[in-house]
Amino acid sequence: xxxxxxxxxxxxxxxxxxxxxxxxxxxxxxxxxxxxxxxxxxxxxxxxxxxxxxxxxxxxxxxxxxxxxxxxxxxxxxxxxxxxxxxxxxxxxxxxxxxxxxxxxxxxxxxxxxxxxxxxxxxxxxxxxxxxxxxxxx
Numbered sequence: 001x002x003x004x005x006x007x008x009x010x011x012x013x014x015x016x017x018x019x020x021x022x023x024x025x026x027x028x029x030x031x032x033x034x035x036x037x038x039x040x041x042x043x044x045x046x047x048x049x050x051x052x053x054x055x056x057x058x059x060x061x062x063x064x065x066x067x068x069x070x071x072x073x074x075x076x077x078x079x080x081x082x083x084x085x086x087x088x089x090x091x092x093x094x095x096x097x098x099x100x101x102x103x104x105x106x107x108x109x110x111x112x113x114x115x116x117x118x119x120x121x122x123x124x125x126x127x128x129x130x131x132x133x134x135x136x137x138x
Contacts, residue, residue, distance in 0.1 A: 004031065004076060007130055016072045020136035027133050028072045029065055030126050035079050036064045041119045042086050048102045048112045049093065056102040056110060090116060 008016060008027065016027045025033065040059060047054040069075055098113040 003127055004034075004079075004130070007127070007134060008072060008076070011134065013072055015134075015137055018137040020133050024133070025065070025129075026137070027130050028069070028075075030130050030133065031072060031075055031079070032065060032069045033061060034123065034126050035069075035075055035082075036061065037119065037122055038079060038082050038086065041115065042082060044102060044110075044115055045086065045089065045112060048100050048110075048115070049089075049097060051102075054102045056104040058104065058106045 011027075013028075017029075019026045019029075036059070044056045047056065070078070093112070099111055101109045101111045102115075104110045
């Protein structure tokens with residue numbers, strides 16, 4: 001969270017919304033994608049912990065990206081507000097429950113551990129993308 005805030009601190013909204021190339025996402029769009037991923041993680045983790053082998057559906061990231069979004073600062077606050085409870089949930093999850101699985105419609109069995117590890121790697125990759133995008137649009 002601090003890394004995202006630090007990267008965007010003092011950057012005008014217009015710059016955050018500027019795409020480096022027509023087919024590439026702006027910083028604001030990348031944050032929107034990270035938000036969508038956090039929503040999916042939140043829902044999927046809770047399904048895995050509360051149900052026996054629930055179905056985990058995929059989603060169309062481009063379709064989600066086309067949905068209405070608040071401004072960057074408001075979306076970042078919303079992301080932080082969701083990330084906090086997700087971290088609390090995960091930190092309080094007993095070790096045996098990390099092996100619980102859901103069945104992803106595109107990937108098959110996914111344990112809670114794999115879900116969280118994949119999400120963490122996803123965040124790191126997009127932080128790098130945000131750094132590169134800012135450098136390209138400034």
